[in-house]
Amino acid sequence: MKDNEVALKDGYEKEEQDLPAFEDLEGAARALMRLQDVYMLNVKGLARGVFQRVTGSAVTDLYSPRRLFSLTADDCFQVGKVAYDMGDYYHAIPWLEEAVSLFRGSYGEWKTEDEGSLEDALDHLAFAYFQAGNVSCALSLSREFLLYSPDNKRMARNVLKYEKLLAESPNQVVAEAVIQRPNVPHLQTRDTYEGLCQTLGSQPTHYQIPSLYCSYETNSSPFLLLQPVRKEVIHLEPYVVLYHDFVSDSEAQKIRGLAEPWLQRSVVASGEKQLPVEYRISKSAWLKDTVDPMLVTLDHRIAALTGLDVQPPYAEYLQVVNYGIGGHYEPHFDHATSPTSPLYRMKSGNRVATFMIYLSSVEAGGATAFIYANFSVPVVKNAALFWWNLHRSGEGDSDTLHAGCPVLVGDKWVANKWIHEYGQEFRRPCSSSPED
Ligand SMILES: O=C(O)CCC(=O)C(=O)O
Ligand SMILES: [Fe+2]
Incomplete structure (x- = not known):
């Protein structure tokens, strides 16, 4: 390596210690999901920076911030992905839904800090729906993915698989998957x-x-x-x-x-x-x-x-x-x-x-x-x-x-x-x- 490359690498490694690590991202994601659960907040609101409790059709403001700090599509994607990687589709789905919706709205405006993209979010969301038993949602999201990446063979195979599953049991089309919130073992109360x-x-x-x-x-x-x-x-x-x-x-x-x-x-x-x-x-x-x-x-x-x-x-x-x-x-x-x-x-x-x-x-x-x-x-x-x-x-x-x-x-x-x-x-x- 050249001297300047070594210096760059050393400099970066020094800085890196003060930067958030994966543990920090994971902790922040878990904290957001905790707030969502304990205070019954809706994810759409949380992503916009408002704290609304939704019970049935009633929406109550738990707190009205003076300034709105909203999350980006990629922020929502990262939160959803933390849940997804834990096999927690109960939380992954609403966060990835929000990510997909925000990525769709800003398609083509790539931000340098974004790690995920609309395709990534569609990919994860489709699989999360499939895991949760909602094959029809998995299928339509996978088809949308193929619009952007038509050459993706894995996704093309998934589409065929979902189509076959739906043809075999058409009830799946209307089956509303009800996913249970993961139980927290410490909490009987x-x-x-x-x-x-x-x-x-x-x-x-x-x-x-x-x-x-x-x-x-x-x-x-x-x-x-x-x-x-x-x-x-x-x-x-x-x-x-x-x-x-x-x-x-x-x-x-x-x-x-x-x-x-x-x-x-x-x-x-x-x-x-x-x-x-x-x-x-x-x-x-x-x-x-x-x-x-x-x-x-x-x-x-x-x-x-x-x-x-x-x-x-x-x-x-x-x-x-x-x-x-x-x-x-x-x-x-x-x-x-x-x-x-x-x-x-x-x-x-x-x-x-x-x-x-x-x-x-x-x-x-x-x-x-x-x-x-x-x-x-x-x-x-x-x-x-x-x-x-x-x-x-x-x-x-x-x-x-x-x-x-x-x-x-x-x-x-x-x-x-x-x-x-x-x-x-x-x-x-x-x-x-x-x-x-
Ligand atoms: O933070 C609280 O309100 C309670 C703290 C507490 O119970 C404790 O630190 O043992
Ligand atoms: Fe205590």
Whole structure:
């Protein structure tokens, strides 16, 4: 190779590290499909940059963006192809349909960044329809393909095959293929979860329940007597409260800034290991108290409000989490449900309570949903959500199954302080009654 070619190659390889890789494209495609499913969005709208929920013939705007960012034909093709390559024709078909329709509309206007073409999209869509059992659609798309590439032998053979199939069983012409959405194995509670996400955290009947109230919390603490915190009781069993303005804007910003350089793909406990999984998509970082004195102040405030000991090892370091668009955390428990969980490595028992601070707002989506308790909480910037994960008996409270809904628009930040059982013996006395 000549010197200048070597230099070009080296230069490109250096740049390449910062360019999106296939993993990024695949992640973005999966995120779009997730948003499509969870919020019941139509693909045509998504491709135009609008967020419309379609139920039957009713169309509701879930979010109205100020500016429209639309996807190109090739973008839609790439999303469809990710689904296609996974054998997921349920998602591949609408995305490839959109790609075909956009490519048809701009035929002849080739863009340098396009990897796919009308022919590619027709080819994939035809095969996806065939796989889904819709031979007549497969046939007409294959014929259209041959108009553009009449010499393609493979496609000519497909056309013959589809014609033969249809001649043998003409019912196929009208057979509307119904393709099932691929089942997500982690989600037995999928419909409830998605319903709670779709409300975007609104709680229409909240004010009608007198046992749910708002108050200024002082908790007999000198700290809080001087500056009480507005507390909103959201739910009784499990007990979930929201503390408004728990942090200030500048504190929230500071915590995000401290975590930012350390963010890494989030993991979950799986057996004795910690692994990245599709059901938790976010980045996170752990912040020790020694990183900044402000974190110590924050601990004092959490201790004052909850009455619990949050000094290590009775609580974990602060976990800061950042979700991008499509980021989510499907239904899970914060406490360990297996005795081999890595959570027990701290030797301070299970996670008795969660104190989660919303460090940002989001434009749409991202609510925290409690599945069995059947309510969701919208992201309220600077507020903190508190709940008990364990009954007083030490038994996990299965009604605390909860999730972080996918972010539809915006950038969501939260911080978790997980408080453990040990150290709280006189602060939250135990009881043998399973209800407490
Ligand atoms: O992001 C949320 O709303 C919930 C997060 C959560 O449940 C967790 O990090 O364990
Ligand atoms: Fe959680």
